[in-house]
Amino acid sequence: MAKGEALGMVETKGLVGAIEAADQMVKTAGVELAGYGNAEGGLISIYVRGDVGSVTASVEAGVAAARRVGELVTYHIIPMPFEDVERIIPEVCRRKK
Numbered sequence: 001m002a003k004g005e006a007l008g009m010v011e012t013k014g015l016v017g018a019i020e021a022a023d024q025m026v027k028t029a030g031v032e033l034a035g036y037g038n039a040e041g042g043l044i045s046i047y048v049r050g051d052v053g054s055v056t057a058s059v060e061a062g063v064a065a066a067r068r069v070g071e072l073v074t075y076h077i078i079p080m081p082f083e084d085v086e087r088i089i090p091e092v093c094r095r096k097k
Contacts, residue, residue, distance in 0.1 A: 005049055005050065005051065005080070006049065006050060006051065006052045006054075006055035006056070006077055006078060006079050006080065006081075007034070007047065007048075007049055007055070007077070007078045007081050007089070008025070008031070008047070008048045008049070008050075008055040008056070008058055008059040008062075008075075008076075008077045008078075009045055009046070009047055009059075009075060009076050009077070010022075010025065010045070010046045010059060010062040010063060010066060010072070010075045011043060011044065011045040011046075011072075011073040011074050011075065012043070012044055012046075012066045012070050012071060012072055012073055013041070013042050013043055013044075013070065013071040013073055014042050014044070014070045014071060015042075015044060016069055016070050017044075017065075017066040017069055017070020017071055017072065018036065018044035018045075018046055018066070018070070020065045020066060020068070020069045020070065021046055021062035021063070021065045021066040021070075022036070022046045022062065023065070024061040024062055024064070024065035025046065025048050025058040025059065025061055025062040025065075026048070026058070027061075028057055028058050028060075028061035028062075029050065029053075029054035029055070029057040029058040029061075030050060030051075030054050031048040031049060031050035031054050031055055031058045032048060032049045032050060033046070033047075033048055034047040034048055034049045035047050043073060046062065047089075048062075052077075052079045052080075055077055056077055059075055059076075059077055062075070063075050
């Protein structure tokens with residue numbers, strides 16, 4: 001993972017809210033859409049990566065978008081995930097070295 005890179009996550013119930021959140025997240029700030037996770041019960045998580053400020057702005061925009069059109073479950077930002085944490089992040093969202 002690049003030094004100082006953050007990981008942002010937004011989780012919604014339902015696809016429409018997740019797509020709207022992802023769209024707003026990448027339009028708001030210079031972040032990379034790192035991937036998504038799909039769990040039982042219609043839970044979908046969107047993951048973005050970038051510098052801390054951009055990820056924070058991106059997640060805030062994604063949260064607002066998800067609330068407008070769907071059901072927001074939770075969100076979180078990890079400013080600089082510890083290297084060992086990479087092992088539990090879904091494969092599709094891991095930063096390639």
